[in-house]
Amino acid sequence: MLEKYLNFIRCVSMKWQGKLGVILATSSFITMILLEFFRLIGALTNAYIGLVTYLALPLLFVIGLILVTLGWYSRRKETGKSTEELLAMQCRAQDVKGGLSGSRVFKTVLVFSLVNVIFLSSVSLRMFSFMDEAEFCGTACHSVMNPEWVTYKQSPHARVDCVECHVGEGTGALISSKMNGIWQMVSVTFDLLERPIPTPVTQLRPARETCEKCHWPEKFYGNSLRSIVSYDLDSGSTAKYTTLNMKVDAERATWKAGIHWHVAEENEVHYAFADDERTEIIWAEAKQPDGSFRRYNNSQLIEAEAIDSRSMDCVDCHNRATHIYEDPSKAIDSRIRIGLLSRELPFLKREALAAISAGYADRKSAMDGIANHMHHFYRTSYPELALAKMMAIDSAVTTLQAIYNRNIHHNMKIEWGSYPSHIGHTNETNGCFRCHNVYFKDDENESIGYDCTLCHSILAEEQDQPFKFLLVPDTLDPNYQMHKYLQQEFINS
Numbered sequence: 304m305l306e307k308y309l310n311f312i313r314c315v316s317m318k319w320q321g322k323l324g325v326i327l328a329t330s331s332f333i334t335m336i337l338l339e340f341f342r343l344i345g346a347l348t349n350a351y352i353g354l355v356t357y358l359a360l361p362l363l364f365v366i367g368l369i370l371v372t373l374g375w376y377s378r379r380k381e382t383g384k385s386t387e388e389l390l391a392m393q394c395r396a397q398d399v400k401g402g403l404s405g406s407r408v409f410k411t412v413l414v415f416s417l418v419n420v421i422f423l424s425s426v427s428l429r430m431f432s433f434m435d436e437a438e439f440c441g442t443a444c445h446s447v448m449n450p451e452w453v454t455y456k457q458s459p460h461a462r463v464d465c466v467e468c469h470v471g472e473g474t475g476a477l478i479s480s481k482m483n484g485i486w487q488m489v490s491v492t493f494d495l496l497e498r499p500i501p502t503p504v505t506q507l508r509p510a511r512e513t514c515e516k517c518h519w520p521e522k523f524y525g526n527s528l529r530s531i532v533s534y535d536l537d538s539g540s541t542a543k544y545t546t547l548n549m550k551v552d553a554e555r556a557t558w559k560a561g562i563h564w565h566v567a568e569e570n571e572v573h574y575a576f577a578d579d580e581r582t583e584i585i586w587a588e589a590k591q592p593d594g595s596f597r598r599y600n601n602s603q604l605i606e607a608e609a610i611d612s613r614s615m616d617c618v619d620c621h622n623r624a625t626h627i628y629e630d631p632s633k634a635i636d637s638r639i640r641i642g643l644l645s646r647e648l649p650f651l652k653r654e655a656l657a658a659i660s661a662g663y664a665d666r667k668s669a670m671d672g673i674a675n676h677m678h679h680f681y682r683t684s685y686p687e688l689a690l691a692k693m694m695a696i697d698s699a700v701t702t703l704q705a706i707y708n709r710n711i712h713h714n715m716k717i718e719w720g721s722y723p724s725h726i727g728h729t730n731e732t733n734g735c736f737r738c739h740n741v742y743f744k745d746d747e748n749e750s751i752g753y754d755c756t757l758c759h760s761i762l763a764e765e766q767d768q769p770f771k772f773l774l775v776p777d778t779l780d781p782n783y784q785m786h787k788y789l790q791q792e793f794i795n796s
């Protein structure tokens with residue numbers, strides 16, 4: 304068998320190109336098989352290995368085959384002989400008898416070509432499915448995609464592949480995503496990428512075609528309770544409770560609609576914006592039952608020029624559905640709540656916040672800075688406690704460093720607040736208040752609703768009790784009327 308193969312190789316490899324080609328093709332083929340074998344038995348797990356196995360090696364393999372052909376042509380040109388004559392010169396007589404197309408060599412070439420075609424197509428298929436794995440998308444361009452990967456791994460979508468949201472179904476989507484992927488590889492290699500990666504993503508597949516595979520508007524009904532606990536900057540890091548009953552439904556009988564009204568089957572909201580971030584909204588219009596559109600103009604931006612307009616979808620609100628970057632204060636609140644940070648340490652919230660939000664030049668100095676800040680504070684202000692609670696302080700340092708590493712990415716220029724979320728209305732972004740505010744008025748001078756109970760019932764707002772407004776109100780309380788109103792509103796909603 305080997306003898307036959309060697310004879311064949313000797314026969315077809317002309318000149319140095321041909322020899323090099325044979326070496327390339329054979330060795331890349333064998334390496335590919337070996338690497339795939341090791342991957343299958345679980346000995347190789349690195350995301351880069353796929354790039355070598357399914358991209359680099361097949362490429363070398365093809366180059367090898369091309370070189371063999373080149374060798375032939377150049378030899379033919381050089382000697383002026385025909386293919387048949389060359390074969391007769393190069394190969395054993397029994398391999399070339401029967402003319403060019405009847406010879407054993409020809410048959411072998413035919414079989415090899417067929418095997419090559421099958422082999423290369425299955426490798427390409429494998430390459431496509433490999434490139435669709437979240438592991439690849441998130442780690443192959445490590446430094447660039449690391450922030451997205453880190454935030455994704457800790458999100459509710461950590462088990463959903465990147466391509467489910469970023470590519471979606473259909474051949475068109477597949478092709479355009481692969482073209483885009485090639486461009487991304489080029490821009491990573493030559494460092495042409497903008498840092499941080501700009502958002503919103505303009506070529507994102509319409510969210511309704513991707514998100515709705517798993518969540519669809521009719522599925523949203525009733526209310527959804529949000530309990531938010533925040534901690535004061537005082538010595539005990541006192542807890543304050545905010546409880547909202549979110550009106551998440553798309554339709555409701557007693558009322559016009561809830562939050563997912565924008566994406567309900569029969570509704571459509573369009574808006575025009577003046578900036579790339581889509582935060583300066585010039586007008587917003589909603590489809591009416593008769594098919595016409597009711598437009599609300601932003602009286603603050605009458606003069607502004609629209610750069611584009613779009614139909615509102617999931618991502619206009621859920622822009623941080625999976626790459627969730629935290630607000631420093633909320634990040635600390637959530638770690639206190641799950642017990643990773645101990646409120647037995649005096650001024651924990653205040654000091655933790657100061658430690659993680661100080662500006663640091665790079666990751667290394669941030670890690671040292673956070674540790675120094677916490678140790679220094681307790682050692683100087685509470686020397687006895689610093690000794691007694693050494694463990695709690697150490698674990699606070701580890702937790703704070705982890706918060707920092709999740710949210711701040713120096714190499715991609717991602718700082719606190721680089722990627723604000725549009726859900727709600729925080730200090731970072733107006734979120735819903737981009738449209739729901741006093742300045743958006745239609746021709747009849749009616750504005751888009753912005754009542755505090757339009758989107759949520761407020762059951763407590765930074766109170767000492769999580770359901771404060773549902774408790775029996777105290778008639779002497781200066782907020783008695785509001786208290787009563789909110790209670791009634793909740794009962795009616």
Ligand code: HEC
Nearest residue numbers: 440441451455460463464465468500502503504622625626
């Ligand atoms: C649940 C859906 C979903 C999944 C899964 C997902 N993404 Fe995203 N991704 C989004 C949305 C939504 C945006 C923001 C789009 C916008 O604001 O226009 C986004 C934005 C991005 C951005 C631009 C930067 C930014 O944060 O706005 C990059 C890069 C990115 N994703 C990469 C990835 C990678 C890599 C993976 C897999 C490890 C992944 N995504 C998985 C939905 C998803």
Ligand code: HEC
Nearest residue numbers: 459460463467468510513514515516517518617618621624
């Ligand atoms: C392949 C299925 C799938 C796709 C596609 C998908 N999601 Fe999800 N989504 C899930 C799962 C699973 C959960 C987690 C449910 C849970 O934890 O209860 C989830 C949770 C959520 C949540 C609730 C998060 C929370 O904190 O509880 C939101 C909001 C959400 N998805 C929005 C989106 C948006 C926006 C898109 C499109 C960009 C999207 N999803 C695409 C499966 C998907």
Ligand code: HEC
Nearest residue numbers: 511514515518520527529549551562565566616617620726
């Ligand atoms: C107008 C803004 C807006 C649009 C558009 C929107 N959502 Fe939401 N969605 C919200 C808000 C606000 C919540 C409540 C979030 C919270 O309190 O955490 C929510 C909650 C959710 C939840 C969690 C449901 C629950 O009961 O807690 C899912 C899942 C979700 N949205 C998916 C989607 C999908 C998929 C789309 C597109 C078809 C979409 N949303 C469109 C604003 C929006």
Ligand code: HEC
Nearest residue numbers: 559560561562564574587588589620726727735737738758
């Ligand atoms: C791009 C502009 C825009 C943004 C951003 C926006 N909305 Fe709206 N929203 C509208 C328009 C327009 C209407 C329809 C108003 C009308 O004609 O009654 C509407 C209607 C609603 C309604 C139904 C009101 C009613 O009268 O029944 C709710 C609830 C709502 N929005 C909640 C939200 C929430 C929550 C967010 C943020 C997560 C949000 N919206 C973000 C434009 C927007």
Ligand code: HEC
Nearest residue numbers: 529531545726727728735739752753754755757758759764
């Ligand atoms: C257009 C819809 C809308 C209107 C109008 C609205 N909110 Fe909200 N609000 C939201 C959404 C969405 C969130 C985010 C809930 C979450 O974080 O899960 C939110 C969050 C909040 C929070 C919690 C903030 C936090 O995370 O600590 C408070 C408090 C609040 N709203 C109070 C108000 C008050 C007071 C008003 C009236 C001035 C108001 N809201 C009007 C949609 C609205």
